[in-house]
Amino acid sequence: MDPVAREAYLAALDDGWADADRLYREGRRARMLLDAAREAVAEVLGARPDETVFTTSGTAAIHLAVAAMTKGRSRTGRRIVTSAVEHSAVLHAAAFTAAQLGGGHTTVPVTRSGELRMDAFAEALATGDTALACVQYANHEVGTLQPIEQAWELCTKSAESPTPSLTSSPASLQSPESPIRPISPIPLLVDASAALGRIAPPQRWSALIGSARKWGGPAGVGVLAVRKGTRFAAAWPEDERERGRAPGPVNVPAVLAAAAALRAREAERETVAAHHRDLVARIRAEVARTVPDVEIVGHPDRRLPHIVTFSCLYASGEALLTALDRAGYSVSSGSSCTASTLTPSHVLEAMGVLSHGNVRISLPWRITSDDVDRFLADLPAIVAAVRAEAPSASNSSASPPLVSTPSASAKSMNFPSTADPVPTTSATDSTTIDALGLRCPIPVIRLAKQIDQVPIGATIRVLADDPAARLDIRAWSEMREHSYVGEEPVPERGESAVAYLVRREH
């Protein structure tokens, strides 16, 4: 927590501890402080205080807003359109709410750099039954900024009519001279959690969401701003707190600390962002230069200043995390082996980029150039060491039950021979790699090793049942400029067995 927030929290424990709905003096004092905090936060968001409520977390704000905004529009439609790279809380809320109300949930694809595909977004909105669109302001895993202004334009221009095929609709879609419509016929919910305090807040939204812990405030505070005129129908047991928009008591000390932290962030935002941008640019350039077989992830320019993400081919994300942790660096990963679900990050998956060996760095507010220099100096050897180790060894400490391979290993692009020969079955124009029961990155390591053994134009079949293989084999093929042909089930080898087909191109 930011020192300013900490100080504000401690002061509030003495001065703002009471229930702000009470009439005695401590309650009135808490109410006064809460009002001031609301004004401060609303001002940063570009919202009115009476549009701004506090929730118990960013997740809570998301759940409440998705449910209430969809319910509020359920006469018009019940479909929820989101980007495919929203925070999982948005995706869960959209799927849950749409199912509950009998609507659908459309996830709109993104480009390889993580930007919403506007053509697909427009198409999704045009179905005529859309109640709500959710587009994040910036991605929390790869830092890519979304084209919110364009998304807003599309939401504003989209026909509300449930019969978009009528002649009037295409005309109104294309003609900017058509009569002025009510603001945002399809309401746009913008999750700005990853961005608030880091870059200027978005201007165009029907509802805006933030999370205090992301801007250096305490855990336990979310913020939800809903533009006046936006339909909002509570979908939970209501009470009188926060204008009926967030149930339960307001955590006044934490809200005061959150407001103090946000103010502090805003005061130094430009300076810190410029510093972070320099550091991230250096990390992106240096990692690409000094670490072989690495993919730098996310948009090169339209990005958050403080997040940088890359994936190291032929390395396990968990092993990288562990090795970096040992060296004193706390990083995250979107690799499947670091998640209890065994599936890779849905963000990396939607972008179609490599998911294994993934490293995500979020720069702390007070990081120095020296910190970054040290990291950049240490990283190449750490990656090399992880690659040199058998993936089976690094995987064995993970909590989910794992099937490990005895000795598969890889070192950069130069593969040492393995103790057990790679099982292959030759056919006229294909070779099969049996990687069933093996977890990523092993299927990709085997594929990379094997592809030079088949003639150019031949197709390799990789049998795998690790869900991450679906993403990684395709992503690897694109990185290496081979052709990803497709996949097919292999029922005789089990329910989850899939054959992935890759054609050698060079």
Place this chain on the structure above:
Amino acid sequence: MDPVAREAYLAALDDGWADADRLYREGRRARMLLDAAREAVAEVLGARPDETVFTTSGTAAIHLAVAAMTKGRSRTGRRIVTSAVEHSAVLHAAAFTAAQLGGGHTTVPVTRSGELRMDAFAEALATGDTALACVQYANHEVGTLQPIEQAWELCTKSAESPTPSLTSSPASLQSPESPIRPISPIPLLVDASAALGRIAPPQRWSALIGSARKWGGPAGVGVLAVRKGTRFAAAWPEDERERGRAPGPVNVPAVLAAAAALRAREAERETVAAHHRDLVARIRAEVARTVPDVEIVGHPDRRLPHIVTFSCLYASGEALLTALDRAGYSVSSGSSCTASTLTPSHVLEAMGVLSHGNVRISLPWRITSDDVDRFLADLPAIVAAVRAEAPSASNSSASPPLVSTPSASAKSMNFPSTADPVPTTSATDSTTIDALGLRCPIPVIRLAKQIDQVPIGATIRVLADDPAARLDIRAWSEMREHSYVGEEPVPERGESAVAYLVRREH
């Protein structure tokens, strides 16, 4: 917040700030601290750590538990049975969830001292379609303990069969020798928020709820324990946090502080409770002795040690709060004039006790006998002064639009003449008091003044439209041993106009 909790929170900001789901060392450290906190809290509750999850507030715990436990039993039934004096969050959650799932919500009446009527509770459970019963461990407004063991017995013995009229059901209800049934055929949700840290926790429950701020912990932490084997079907956008029982990130520093506070409370619980019991007994006795026309509210013995509540006839609750606040005492009230809804506390209403002039005292942990002595010395003059003031004057500062009476006033049982004569219309055996547009306690003050003017056996009609009059005229009649005859609408005087009939008995 308790100093121990404050210290734990500050330590956790340095040591337990990270996301406990992260693999780097700060995340693992946070996970370790969180596990320890969970064990500590579970031990106090008499639960297993894997039965215990943390939520963002007591309200959140209530909302989640009511929804998930009802949904989990929806094949058996969808009715939710609660006491009428549950916390409003429970009542809201029960009404909302029952409506959403197409079930009903039965509120079981309580005695004048606030105890659940066990006959009515048994009857409510016997409908055969009950999914969930909710009974608080102790009331948060009047301190009355509920007979949880008896409620548990009834839940355990209640037939699950949807056809309770079959011959087998009454037999199984009455025969303790019938084959052992699965534990608690009707799950019992016990809200122990007002009691944890004050008295020994309840032993019998299917799910148990607490709120850290009530035991001296920080705001923003609720606890929900669900006994193994209890059906629990998430009714919200799910994630992996807290075993899928509470969505969103865990606020680790606040949870650590909550656990530290609960441990501290438990260590001194008996000592503090004994001290508080003495003080409350003194307050109850002294207030009854020194303040005329006062009703002490709540059960005399089966009660929380630290809460004491009384109502002062012919006084406005808001005026009392303001006057006490000015004298340095921060108290609450269940009177309608202190709530933005204009209805009196549903707890006082369910108990059928006077709601106006209500004062609720919750003893702070470190209160001294001297504090209580000073309060008891100050109180009689404060009540007398409030009674001497015109209620209209005290009401005029309230925020909702008010209709004020020019000069109605009362001083104890001795009413000074008012400037405007009380409008009455005489009939053979009745007198009508027109108190339309006047807020409590004025209708009761007029009734008290008028009743001696009619013959014994005559009936007075009080016309009123303040919802609090429904409760207060009846409660006053019972206190004064007159007969409350009933009520009837007076459509010619407006939609909300009601005539309350009281017969003079002495």
